[in-house]
Each structure stands twice: as C-alpha cells, then as structure tokens.
Amino acid sequence: NAGVTQTPKFQVLKTGQSMTLQCAQDMNHEYMSWYRQDPGMGLRLIHYSVGAGITDQGEVPNGYNVSRSTTEDFPLRLLSAAPSQTSVYFCASSLSRTAYNEQFFGPGTRLTVL
Amino acid sequence: AQSVSQHNHHVILSEAASLELGCNYSYGGTVNLFWYVQYPGQHLQLLLKYFSGDPLVKGIKGFEAEFIKSKFSFNLRKPSVQWSDTAEYFCAVVLSGGYNKLIFGAGTRLAVHP
Numbered sequence: 001n002a003g004v005t006q007t008p009k010f011q012v013l014k015t016g017q018s019m020t021l022q023c024a025q026d027m028n029h030e031y032m033s034w035y036r037q038d039p040g041m042g043l044r045l046i047h048y049s050v051g052a053g054i055t056d057q058g059e060v061p062n063g064y065n066v067s068r069s070t071t072e073d074f075p076l077r078l079l080s081a082a083p084s085q086t087s088v089y090f091c092a093s094s095l096s097r098t099a100y101n102e103q104f105f106g107p108g109t110r111l112t113v114l
Numbered sequence: 115a116q117s118v119s120q121h122n123h124h125v126i127l128s129e130a131a132s133l134e135l136g137c138n139y140s141y142g143g144t145v146n147l148f149w150y151v152q153y154p155g156q157h158l159q160l161l162l163k164y165f166s167g168d169p170l171v172k173g174i175k176g177f178e179a180e181f182i183k184s185k186f187s188f189n190l191r192k193p194s195v196q197w198s199d200t201a202e203y204f205c206a207v208v209l210s211g212g213y214n215k216l217i218f219g220a221g222t223r224l225a226v227h228p
Contacts, residue, residue, distance in 0.1 A: 043204065043216070101214055106157060
C-alpha cells in the first residue's frame with residue numbers, strides 16, 4: 001500500500017492563479033480530509049468527505065473547493081490563490097467517518113503564493 | 115467553539131531527560147484524544163490515542179499520556195528522551211459520536227541535544 005499520496009510536494013503560485021492539489025489513498029478509506037498547517041496554529045480543517053459524492057466544510061473553507069467523485073481521490077482546488085493561502089497542506093484519510101478511527105496523513109504540499 | 119491548548123511552544127532537553135508536554139482542551143462532552151508526532155521533513159504519525167477505559171495510555175517509542183477528565187488534560191510523557199525524539203508534537207481532540215474531525219493544538223517543537 002502506498003497509503004496517502006499527495007502531489008505536488010512544492011508549488012509556487014502568483015496571486016490570482018488557480019491550481020489543484022491532488023490527494024489519493026489506496027486503503028479503501030471512507031473518510032478523507034484536508035488540513036492546512038501554519039506556524040503557531042497547528043493544523044486546521046479545510047474540507048472533509050464522508051464518502052464518494054459527499055463533502056462538507058471544515059473550520060477554514062473559504063477560498064477552497066473540493067469534490068469526491070471516487071473513494072480514492074479527494075482533490076483540493078484553489079480558484080484564485082491569495083498570499084494568505086501560503087501554507088503546508090495535508091490530506092488525511094481514515095477507514096470510517098466515526099471519531100474512533102486513526103487518521104493517516106500524506107506527506108504534505110508546501111504552497112507559496114506570491 | 116472547541117479548542118486545544120498546548121502550553122509549551124518550544125522545549126529543549128538533553129538526552130536522558132524526562133519529558134512532559136501539556137495539553138488541555140475546552141469541551142464539556144465526551145472526547146477522543148490523540149497525540150501526533152511530526153519528525154523533520156515527514157508527515158504526521160500517530161503516537162497514541164485515548165477513547166475510554168484506563169486513563170493512562172501507552173503509545174509507540176516509549177511515550178505515554180494520562181487523561182485527567184477533571185482537568186480536561188491529556189499530557190504526554192516520556193521518562194528518558196533520545197536525540198531521535200526531536201520533532202513537533204501535536205495534541206488533537208475529536209468529539210465522540212461525531213465525524214472524525216480533528217481539532218489540533220498549535221504544536222510543541224521539541225529539540226533534544228546529545
């Protein structure tokens with residue numbers, strides 16, 4: 001198993017550009033989520049999905065879109081990048097949507113918006 | 115809103131010293147508690163978790179944590195740290211009975227000197 005994979009590892013954008021951060025898992029996990037990590041703030045939940053076709057907002061959803069057309073993939077879209085979105089982005093997955101499951105994290109994408 | 119507080123942002127220890135990292139959460143209901151570790155350049159990994167039962171839980175690499183319900187605390191301990199424990203440590207909470215939406219503390223950066 002590759003676990004949770006993310007691409008790209010690094011990305012530099014200019015303000016206003018759009019891009020998609022890819023996330024995939026090969027563990028047949030039901031639940032997937034996106035977090036952003038900022039210095040001194042820990043990780044904050046952006047969006048999550050409890051299954052294919054079902055997504056919802058987390059703590060900091062503004063400026064981001066998600067979709068989940070398959071169990072395996074959960075891409076995060078930045079429609080118009082802003083410097084405030086400079087961060088490290090982590091995708092995570094767990095077997096079930098319930099609160100009793102370990103979440104497995106991907107290696108992260110470091111995004112800089114100029 | 116629920117929150118997680120980690121009291122120490124930076125901790126510096128010598129090898130063989132004892133470690134205790136504080137974590138408090140603000141939520142009156144039933145929670146599940148986690149400690150994650152992020153080694154330099156790596157993704158988050160689960161150290162240990164508490165759902166119910168014995169409030170003293172043991173995790174990987176000699177770490178343990180004690181859940182004190184009356185103090186809303188879940189402190190992480192290790193009797194003797196090693197240089198390889200240098201990492202950032204995150205306490206996280208998820209509300210029992212809800213979805214697997216982790217609420218993270220800001221993290222504690224631990225540096226262990228030989």
